[in-house]
Amino acid sequence: MEKIPQRTILFLIADTGAGHRSAANAIRNAITLISQKEQEVWHARQQIVSGTSTGAREQPATAVSSASPPAYRIEIVDVFEEYSRFPLREAVKLYGPAIRYNPKMYGRVFRLSNKYRSLTAVQTVASPLIHNGLLRLITSVQPDVIVSIHPLLNQFTLKALQDLHLHIPFITVVTDLVSLHYSWFAPGADAYIVPTEEARELYLARKLDPDRVHVLGMPIDPKFTRPTASKQELQRKIGLEPGLPVVLLVGGGDGAGGLQVAVRAISRARLPVQLLIITGRNKRLYAYLQRTRKNLRVPAKVFGFVQNMPEMMRASDVIITKAGPGTINEALACDLPIILSGYVPGQEEGNVDFVLKNDVGILAHDSIELVDGLRRLIKPGSVTMRRQVANAKRLSRPHASFDIASCILSFLLPAGQPGPWQTSLARNRRPSMSMRLRSSEVRLRSLRRRLPRMTRVSFLKSPVVSRLSRMRASGFPPRFIGLADKNQDNTT
Ligand code: UDP
Numbered sequence: 001m002e003k004i005p006q007r008t009i010l011f012l013i014a015d016t017g018a019g020h021r022s023a024a025n026a027i028r029n030a031i032t033l034i035s036q037k038e039q040e041v042w043h044a045r046q047q048i049v050s051g052t053s054t055g056a057r058e059q060p061a062t063a064v065s066s067a068s069p070p071a072y073r074i075e076i077v078d079v080f081e082e083y084s085r086f087p088l089r090e091a092v093k094l095y096g097p098a099i100r101y102n103p104k105m106y107g108r109v110f111r112l113s114n115k116y117r118s119l120t121a122v123q124t125v126a127s128p129l130i131h132n133g134l135l136r137l138i139t140s141v142q143p144d145v146i147v148s149i150h151p152l153l154n155q156f157t158l159k160a161l162q163d164l165h166l167h168i169p170f171i172t173v174v175t176d177l178v179s180l181h182y183s184w185f186a187p188g189a190d191a192y193i194v195p196t197e198e199a200r201e202l203y204l205a206r207k208l209d210p211d212r213v214h215v216l217g218m219p220i221d222p223k224f225t226r227p228t229a230s231k232q233e234l235q236r237k238i239g240l241e242p243g244l245p246v247v248l249l250v251g252g253g254d255g256a257g258g259l260q261v262a263v264r265a266i267s268r269a270r271l272p273v274q275l276l277i278i279t280g281r282n283k284r285l286y287a288y289l290q291r292t293r294k295n296l297r298v299p300a301k302v303f304g305f306v307q308n309m310p311e312m313m314r315a316s317d318v319i320i321t322k323a324g325p326g327t328i329n330e331a332l333a334c335d336l337p338i339i340l341s342g343y344v345p346g347q348e349e350g351n352v353d354f355v356l357k358n359d360v361g362i363l364a365h366d367s368i369e370l371v372d373g374l375r376r377l378i379k380p381g382s383v384t385m386r387r388q389v390a391n392a393k394r395l396s397r398p399h400a401s402f403d404i405a406s407c408i409l410s411f412l413l414p415a416g417q418p419g420p421w422q423t424s425l426a427r428n429r430r431p432s433m434s435m436r437l438r439s440s441e442v443r444l445r446s447l448r449r450r451l452p453r454m455t456r457v458s459f460l461k462s463p464v465v466s467r468l469s470r471m472r473a474s475g476f477p478p479r480f481i482g483l484a485d486k487n488q489d490n491t492t
Helices: 019-049 079-083 088-093 095-101 103-113 116-129 131-141 151-164 197-205 231-238 259-269 283-295 309-314 325-333 349-357 367-378 383-395 400-409 424-432 435-450 453-460 463-473
Strands: 006-013 071-078 145-148 170-173 191-194 213-215 246-250 274-278 300-303 318-322 338-342 361-363
Touching (some): 006 019, 006 151, 019 325, 019 400, 071 079, 071 131, 079 131, 095 103, 103 116, 116 151, 145 151, 151 170, 170 400, 191 197, 197 213, 259 274, 259 283, 259 367, 274 309, 318 325, 318 367, 338 349, 338 367, 349 361, 367 383
Parallel strands (some): 006 071, 006 145, 145 170, 170 191, 274 300, 318 338
16 A cells, blocks of 8 residues: 655644644644645545546546645644743743733833843743754654744754754744834844734844745634534523523633733623633632622623534624734634724734724723623624624634645745655754654663673663664764764655
């Protein structure tokens, strides 16, 4: 049987909020669907060529390509969590608590680091805490293309690729709409995929290559493009009351952005609505709302982190959310008018402008504005509701993940051509990156010296030691990272 060629795509993310992982999952799911289609088309053509199809006689066999399309292996890695060291890993984990409990302080950090000089200083300090991890990651996964979906990972990854002396296409997918942090556009990437024209203008203002920027929209899951059950059926499935407007309340993956205040304000105003509250990973808020739900003056259902956001949105009439770019774009795909109950200072300010400028929602500065805005939308025959829904339909790009996926796939070499890991330079790079094995060998050697004789004999026969000896016999370790021979053949 013919061997299907494989291409590996490595997505670099960080679980700061849930947006980066959601975007990576969305593109992965789009690639999977594209791949299924490629395989179906190829199999259909093969049948025609071999004459097993009824339409065989009408098709010219010579026009048909016989090379099988590749299978895509996709790895999504939280680099800070899995490949960085103390205290960088711990610092990144503070994102969730920071935007929940001290968003102003987070905003100050965002602004301070949003300049070339301060960003360079931060990156110089942080680089030793992540550089070796990235080298280890890249050399163990051996990707054919790398996609970064986190601003802070771009510069570190480009540096790691430079040290490897391999050309692996590197693509940045920007998941903020307007107010982009300086680190999104690290010079040297092969492509920058941005969601809006405003983002493209910021890119051009940095005097980077205009041919490398592509405005393709914000990646949202392909599930948002599929038809679902009717609104009534979804509401019944979720256990909602028929005929009462449904207000969805979300605060991103971390359940941030004034969720609790919004619930209390709607309850106090006794609006004729029912609430669908999603607290994400905010376990404390989930427990609190479950405990106090009975005291609310409006019917409410409370969920933790949900996996069926398209259904939740399609069952709703209005969304109240913080200005997370993922949630905003998903809401647009579900024709929902948006009430913004908060935003992360600095980072999400541009998303607020995006919602207001396109007239798909409002920003509620306080509880009164929130209740007034909601009242306007749920009024029977609401003009605001009609206008904002129409604008959402116009603005939404539910198929963006497919366009982004196609752009990424266009950077892969055609099946049959040797990828970056088949070059002779790469063959030398692979073993030289085995830093962990190197240090474990040093540890084992010093341990061997200290062991009593009898124990030493059984130690020398252990599988780990035998494996290391075999590796050493085959030339391990040949050289250190970064000391590549510049004259070495890099082509085949
Ligand atoms: N999300 C989800 N389940 C939840 C809460 C959020 O799947 O319970 C998803 C949501 O659909 C969106 C992402 O998490 O895709 C949140 O991204 P956003 O950019 O809005 O905010 P962030 O969490 O990154 O601050």
